[in-house]
Amino acid sequence: MNEIVKAFILIFSLDKELMGIIFLSLKVSGLALAAATVIGLPIGAFLGLKRFPLRRIIIIILNTFMGLPPVVVGLFLYLLLSRSGPLGFMGLLYSPSAMVIAQTILAFPIVTSLCHSAIVNINPIIKQASMTLGATSAQAAVTIIKEARYGIMSGIIAAFGRVMAEVGAILIVGGNIAGYTRVMTTTIALETDKGNFELALALGIILLTISLFINLFLHLIQQRGIIQANI
Amino acid sequence: MSLTLTVSDIWKSYKGIPVLKGCSFSFDAGATYAVMGANGSGKSTFLRICALIENPAKGEVHYFYNSSAVKNDIELRRRVTLVLPGIGIFNTTALSNVTYGLKIRGIKKSEAIKRASEALEFVGLFQKRNQNALTLSSGEAQRLGIARAVVIEPEILFLDEPTSSIDEKNTEIVEDIIFKMKQQRGTTIILTTHDNSQAERLAEKTLFIREGCFISR
Ligand SMILES: Nc1ncnc2c1ncn2[C@@H]1O[C@H](COP(=O)(O)OP(=O)(O)O)[C@@H](O)[C@H]1O
Numbered sequence A: 001m002n003e004i005v006k007a008f009i010l011i012f013s014l015d016k017e018l019m020g021i022i023f024l025s026l027k028v029s030g031l032a033l034a035a036a037t038v039i040g041l042p043i044g045a046f047l048g049l050k051r052f053p054l055r056r057i058i059i060i061i062l063n064t065f066m067g068l069p070p071v072v073v074g075l076f077l078y079l080l081l082s083r084s085g086p087l088g089f090m091g092l093l094y095s096p097s098a099m100v101i102a103q104t105i106l107a108f109p110i111v112t113s114l115c116h117s118a119i120v121n122i123n124p125i126i127k128q129a130s131m132t133l134g135a136t137s138a139q140a141a142v143t144i145i146k147e148a149r150y151g152i153m154s155g156i157i158a159a160f161g162r163v164m165a166e167v168g169a170i171l172i173v174g175g176n177i178a179g180y181t182r183v184m185t186t187t188i189a190l191e192t193d194k195g196n197f198e199l200a201l202a203l204g205i206i207l208l209t210i211s212l213f214i215n216l217f218l219h220l221i222q223q224r225g226i227i228q229a230n231i
Numbered sequence B: 001m002s003l004t005l006t007v008s009d010i011w012k013s014y015k016g017i018p019v020l021k022g023c024s025f026s027f028d029a030g031a032t033y034a035v036m037g038a039n040g041s042g043k044s045t046f047l048r049i050c051a052l053i054e055n056p057a058k059g060e061v062h063y064f065y066n067s068s069a070v071k072n073d074i075e076l077r078r079r080v081t082l083v084l085p086g087i088g089i090f091n092t093t094a095l096s097n098v099t100y101g102l103k104i105r106g107i108k109k110s111e112a113i114k115r116a117s118e119a120l121e122f123v124g125l126f127q128k129r130n131q132n133a134l135t136l137s138s139g140e141a142q143r144l145g146i147a148r149a150v151v152i153e154p155e156i157l158f159l160d161e162p163t164s165s166i167d168e169k170n171t172e173i174v175e176d177i178i179f180k181m182k183q184q185r186g187t188t189i190i191l192t193t194h195d196n197s198q199a200e201r202l203a204e205k206t207l208f209i210r211e212g213c214f215i216s217r
């Protein structure tokens, strides 16, 4: 009980270490999400809008990668980035950059795959309607992507939820260095191990709160998207 | 001084099953035509091909302006429009649905809003301009579809079963709008319908599709 009280004291005193960890978590996950969106959105849109050979195979692979175990990503990235690895010369291992790369790899298939399904679920009549109104192929494509906006946003938020909660990959490539690569999930793992529950609990509470907000946001977006489905 | 359409020997099949088997016709400018035929006879297919959003397997769709052929490109496609039976409403306000055709033509926002507002007024939907268009009733949705088409001032307007899914009152409103398009703007109108008396009320000429061809009754 005592620990919970102390955890709340930590939170409400805006403890410097705690804030630093939260900030780094949001920064790493936010950057990863931005990178995954910048890469994944156009690919997802392309997969949803165009028909070409290998398309189905790519979608199946993406869907498989959506459930990729984070520790496996961590392991492969570790082998790539370790000093003797092919990308070792970049000196990225145990840095926030390595963590961003790891989380980008985890978020990318989610963003891409959910963006693809949001787009293929748009009724083909939307494309026809835009063509009858004088749209070029490119303008029709933009229209379809706009119609899929709620589904696309859901995908991006789902990916954010995943990377925020993830621990395996960033622990391996980030190394949990205090003040440098320690984020919420890795700190919880480490502090719990050491029996230092107040910081772990404080971070757990924050993580849950963030997750609550993510889901609330997701819910609101899906509510708005439902108008679409009712017709 | 106007755009005319000639289709010759149009063929189209879906999954090996022929739908249109050599349709030919010349549409005069300024007139209203009704295309009739059983469900599945190919009326919608014919309109999509005429409106240049689908290609025939064989045959030609030729547009002429003052009897010289007009090149089939995006510019030509933008001079005609088709209101689809399902409309295809965009998930946004009624107003944005109508400004769509103007924005993609590069018309600036203030001008687009002004013209779209007039088009909404024309179909009696101005009051609903800020409502999400997906929440409109089917009669209102049909009128919105017409407003989206009217706003781009098409020279030829194709309407695919414009009154099939709406009540009597909305049918009257839609027929009135069609009539005004013809009277006030001289738009060529080609519509499909299952209603004989509607065809008689609106059209100078009625075409019947049977077994993939136009037949005379
Ligand atoms: N995109 C399509 N894919 C497959 N079959 C189609 C498609 N469009 C139309 N058809 C078929 O072509 C035939 C004619 O359809 P349609 O032109 O819609 O007829 P109508 O409008 O006269 O009811 C129907 O049998 C329909 O199932």
Ligand SMILES: [Mg+2]
Residues within 6 Å of the ligand: B043, B044, B045, B085, B160, B161
């Ligand atoms: Mg039809």
